[in-house]
Amino acid sequence: MIKVWDIHGGIHPQENKNQSNQRPIESAGIPDRLVFPLSQHIGVPAVAIVSVGQHVLKGEMIAGAKGMMSVPVHASTSGEIVAIQDHPVPHPSTMSAPCVILKPDGKDQWIEHQGVENYLKLEKNELLNHIRNAGIAGMGGAGFPSAVKLNIQDEQIVETLIINGTECEPYITSDDRLMRERANEIVAGIKILEHLINPTKKTLVGVEDNKPEALAALQQAADGTDIDIVSFPTKYPSGGEKQLIQILTGKEVPAGGLPADVGVVCQNIGTSLAIYRAIAHGEPLISRITTVTGNACERNTNYEVLLGTPVSFLLDLCNFHQKNCSRLIMGGPMMGFTLENVSVPIVKTSNCILAPTADELPLSTPSQACIRCGMCAEVCPASLLPQQLYWFSRGKEYEKLEAHNLMDCIECGACSYACPSNIPLVQYYRASKADIRQLKQDAIKAEQSKMRFEARQERLDRQEAEKEAKRKARKLAAEERARDNNKSDPIQAAIDRAKAKKAAIDSDKPIVGKTSALLVRQGLEKTLTNIENRLLTATEKLRQAEQENSANVEAFRTSVEKTNIKCIKAKQELDVFNADNPVSSGASSIPVSISMPAEKKVLTGDAAQDAIAKALAKRDAASNMTDEERLQNAVTAITKRLEKAQQKLTVEKQKNGEHIELLASAVTKLELKLADANDAYLQFRQATNNQP
Amino acid sequence: MTEFISQYPFLAALLALLALGIPFGGLLGFAAVKFKTEGDPIADQVEALLPQTQCGQCSYPGCRPYAEAIANGEAINKCPPGGESTIQALADLLDVEAVPLDAEHGEENVKTVAYIREDECIGCTKCIQACPVDAILGAAKQMHTVIISECTGCDLCVEPCPVDCIDMLPVETTLQSWSWELPKPAEIIATDHSTEKEVTA
Numbered sequence: 102m103i104k105v106w107d108i109h110g111g112i113h114p115q116e117n118k119n120q121s122n123q124r125p126i127e128s129a130g131i132p133d134r135l136v137f138p139l140s141q142h143i144g145v146p147a148v149a150i151v152s153v154g155q156h157v158l159k160g161e162m163i164a165g166a167k168g169m170m171s172v173p174v175h176a177s178t179s180g181e182i183v184a185i186q187d188h189p190v191p192h193p194s195t196m197s198a199p200c201v202i203l204k205p206d207g208k209d210q211w212i213e214h215q216g217v218e219n220y221l222k223l224e225k226n227e228l229l230n231h232i233r234n235a236g237i238a239g240m241g242g243a244g245f246p247s248a249v250k251l252n253i254q255d256e257q258i259v260e261t262l263i264i265n266g267t268e269c270e271p272y273i274t275s276d277d278r279l280m281r282e283r284a285n286e287i288v289a290g291i292k293i294l295e296h297l298i299n300p301t302k303k304t305l306v307g308v309e310d311n312k313p314e315a316l317a318a319l320q321q322a323a324d325g326t327d328i329d330i331v332s333f334p335t336k337y338p339s340g341g342e343k344q345l346i347q348i349l350t351g352k353e354v355p356a357g358g359l360p361a362d363v364g365v366v367c368q369n370i371g372t373s374l375a376i377y378r379a380i381a382h383g384e385p386l387i388s389r390i391t392t393v394t395g396n397a398c399e400r401n402t403n404y405e406v407l408l409g410t411p412v413s414f415l416l417d418l419c420n421f422h423q424k425n426c427s428r429l430i431m432g433g434p435m436m437g438f439t440l441e442n443v444s445v446p447i448v449k450t451s452n453c454i455l456a457p458t459a460d461e462l463p464l465s466t467p468s469q470a471c472i473r474c475g476m477c478a479e480v481c482p483a484s485l486l487p488q489q490l491y492w493f494s495r496g497k498e499y500e501k502l503e504a505h506n507l508m509d510c511i512e513c514g515a516c517s518y519a520c521p522s523n524i525p526l527v528q529y530y531r532a533s534k535a536d537i538r539q540l541k542q543d544a545i546k547a548e549q550s551k552m553r554f555e556a557r558q559e560r561l562d563r564q565e566a567e568k569e570a571k572r573k574a575r576k577l578a579a580e581e582r583a584r585d586n587n588k589s590d591p592i593q594a595a596i597d598r599a600k601a602k603k604a605a606i607d608s609d610k611p612i613v614g615k616t617s618a619l620l621v622r623q624g625l626e627k628t629l630t631n632i633e634n635r636l637l638t639a640t641e642k643l644r645q646a647e648q649e650n651s652a653n654v655e656a657f658r659t660s661v662e663k664t665n666i667k668c669i670k671a672k673q674e675l676d677v678f679n680a681d682n683p684v685s686s687g688a689s690s691i692p693v694s695i696s697m698p699a700e701k702k703v704l705t706g707d708a709a710q711d712a713i714a715k716a717l718a719k720r721d722a723a724s725n726m727t728d729e730e731r732l733q734n735a736v737t738a739i740t741k742r743l744e745k746a747q748q749k750l751t752v753e754k755q756k757n758g759e760h761i762e763l764l765a766s767a768v769t770k771l772e773l774k775l776a777d778a779n780d781a782y783l784q785f786r787q788a789t790n791n792q793p
Numbered sequence: 794m795t796e797f798i799s800q801y802p803f804l805a806a807l808l809a810l811l812a813l814g815i816p817f818g819g820l821l822g823f824a825a826v827k828f829k830t831e832g833d834p835i836a837d838q839v840e841a842l843l844p845q846t847q848c849g850q851c852s853y854p855g856c857r858p859y860a861e862a863i864a865n866g867e868a869i870n871k872c873p874p875g876g877e878s879t880i881q882a883l884a885d886l887l888d889v890e891a892v893p894l895d896a897e898h899g900e901e902n903v904k905t906v907a908y909i910r911e912d913e914c915i916g917c918t919k920c921i922q923a924c925p926v927d928a929i930l931g932a933a934k935q936m937h938t939v940i941i942s943e944c945t946g947c948d949l950c951v952e953p954c955p956v957d958c959i960d961m962l963p964v965e966t967t968l969q970s971w972s973w974e975l976p977k978p979a980e981i982i983a984t985d986h987s988t989e990k991e992v993t994a
Binding site: 198 | 878881943968
């Protein structure tokens with residue numbers, strides 16, 4: 102006899118197992134529609150690998166695992182994929198989720214599959230791969246991927262392997278029937294697990310003492326092996342993983358820890374069987390045992406159900422009466438959840454469909470005030486203080502909830518069951534747990550946002566600093582230039598130049614104030630020098646080209662000619678200028694003053710005075726002329742203008758321009774003027790001729 | 794010495810106090826310089842409680858400036874994204890009365906994330922420049938999109954969009970994010986039970 106320990110608290114609700122555990126397991130058969138949710142386990146949902154219209158065989162993978170924390174999904178019979186879409190799934194939220202929907206062809210044709218001949222020869226990793234590819238997730242209720250749970254690191258020592266055959270929740274008998282009918286397969290599965298985990302001390306199968314037939318069957322099957330079948334007193338919730346470990350080993354899993362921390366690995370009876378089928382026969386997890394019970398069903402029994410079978414199909418098999426049923430529950434009365442929709446499928450974790458009548462499982466009465474009786478604390482299997490947690494939960498005092506180890510609550514519902522005020526304590530804890538998890542996620546996100554915000558701020562600041570640095574560099578460079586120029590500050594330099602020039606002019610030629618004339622001459626002289634230089638180079642190039650017989654000789658020649666012409670022109674301009682503005686300044690001045698007309702020798706201060714002087718001189722000259730000469734000049738001038746006007750007119754006529762009329766009138770006017778002038782001259786001549 | 798004390802008790806007391814005061818004052822002054830706290834520890838603690846959406850609804854340019862303002866006596870009820878829980882946490886931290894959210898700065902709404910209608914996006918990059926957490930991806934004349942997991946729902950990107958192609962969509966509950974709700978307090982005393990039934994009936 103193996104020693105067992107007791108756990109704190111626990112309750113003894115009415116078991117109600119006899120209704121369903123009297124008949125052997127029956128096959129539920131093939132419904133006309135199967136629905137496979139992609140997420141039937143804890144972790145990342147699987148990814149559909151089939152397409153609509155594709156024909157699949159029984160056991161064919163229809164959705165692949167995505168990453169380590171995921172398991173694949175297999176078709177549970179042969180048929181055609183009719184849809185991949187959202188469908189209501191068994192979940193307390195009553196929400197829909199992506200599902201693969203299959204229409205069976207009725208042939209139930211297996212895909213080619215083969216078990217492992219001798220798993221003892223297989224590598225651990227290969228064995229785990231077989232288990233993962235068979236889509237096995239914990240079948241006790243949580244649906245944790247088995248391959249992950251069984252992947253024991255080398256440094257980790259597992260002392261005890263525990264197989265959970267407790268099935269402590271009322272009404273459920275699926276594991277009970279399984280143990281009774283398939284004990285040999287279960288034991289074979291446990292042996293595979295033993296090989297995988299290699300427990301250093303022992304392997305225990307824990308079964309409550311309310312299942313004597315199951316105990317006997319297992320004991321018989323395990324005879325001659327090192328597997329110990331342990332029976333212990335019935336109490337809810339001894340089937341909880343941590344509770345069972347405490348019962349069988351006396352060790353408590355630390356808060357927030359895993360069973361592995363105390364050297365234990367726990368597996369469910371159903372999971373052991375599934376692992377046996379997968380290893381020994383190569384069959385993936387495509388069916389499970391589900392209890393259909395409750396007084397609203399005429400037939401209470403266990404079915405071997407193909408995964409994906411709608412709940413309504415099972416209920417029909419049991420002559421379910423909707424009008425008698427108070428509510429439909431998936432799972433047991435303690436931890437199950439209400440089903441709103443009977444089209445949801447049976448999944449890997451669905452161990453029971455409970456259809457109780459209102460008398461059997463009355464709806465909870467409205468809760469009343471907490472009377473601080475302490476019953477909840479007495480029954481709590483996790484040794485928590487449910488009453489305190491309740492107050493903190495209502496006050497949303499999350500820090501205090503955490504300080505009171507809310508996260509160790511297994512949500513077994515014992516406190517709610519015991520509460521004389523009917524307070525739905527577990528609901529408070531579930532909500533608060535979710536809130537705490539949400540707050541933690543929010544905190545992580547806030548931290549991340551802060552980091553991103555700060556990183557962005559830093560980047561913006563850096564860019565701004567870079568801009569500022571560039572701006573400063575530019576400013577500095579500008580200042581540098583300014584300093585360089587300061588040695589000859591532009592304005593100062595200009596003033597200096599002007600002064601120097603003035604001084605030069607003043608010293609050279611005190612009487613010449615004609616700066617402009619001097620500048621023009623300098624410009625002309627410069628142009629001339631430039632052109633002369635260009636002419637020289639051009640001539641040089643031409644000579645070279647001629648020597649080399651280059652093709653460009655002609656071009657050079659024209660350029661020389663053009664430059665030559667320009668040079669001559671420049672010379673003429675300079676000569677003309679010198680003639681008009683005689684300056685005898687320095688070497689560049691030309692002594693032309695002697696040849697200049699007398700009246701032009703009058704040199705005044707500036708150009709305007711000069712012009713006035715010119716005009717005066719002309720008038721004096723004109724006044725010196727005789728009247729005859731003046732009249733003759735006028736006639737000659739008008740004749741000249743007339744000739745010009747006539748020339749213009751002819752040109753315009755040839756071009757057929759638009760100014761013909763204007764020019765024509767101008768010519769007429771000039772002709773009239775000429776006639777007048779001629780008349781005046783002739784009259785004068787006659788008068789003078791008549792006088793003497 | 795004793796003679797001096799007995800003769801001039803007042804002066805002696807004064808001298809004694811001075812003799813004590815000067816070295817201890819100096820010690821305190823030295824400690825104040827030597828162990829000077831870097832930064833503003835209260836602002837840091839306040840900032841840790843703020844939701845870091847950087848939305849500016851509090852009229853400060855980000856959570857840090859608001860945290861600093863709170864440390865200097867600003868009201869704690871100007872953060873709509875944080876809502877009542879943040880106000881409560883701040884009140885606990887600063888030991889002040891928790892006050893209701895100041896409606897002037899917005900209401901506590903359901904969590905949203907920005908969503909760019911990508912067909913309509915013209916690629917102007919204005920939203921990218923507005924996003925305080927760099928959660929919008931895109932380039933000039935290229936379609937932009939929001940990195941949902943990084944979006945804080947501050948809706949600062951909505952206003953600059955010249956073609957109004959950004960929507961603030963509530964975060965959808967998925968099977969993974971779904972959670973139980975706190976039961977409604979239906980707590981009644983036993984005698985009320987029958988009357989309530991009648992009322993509902």
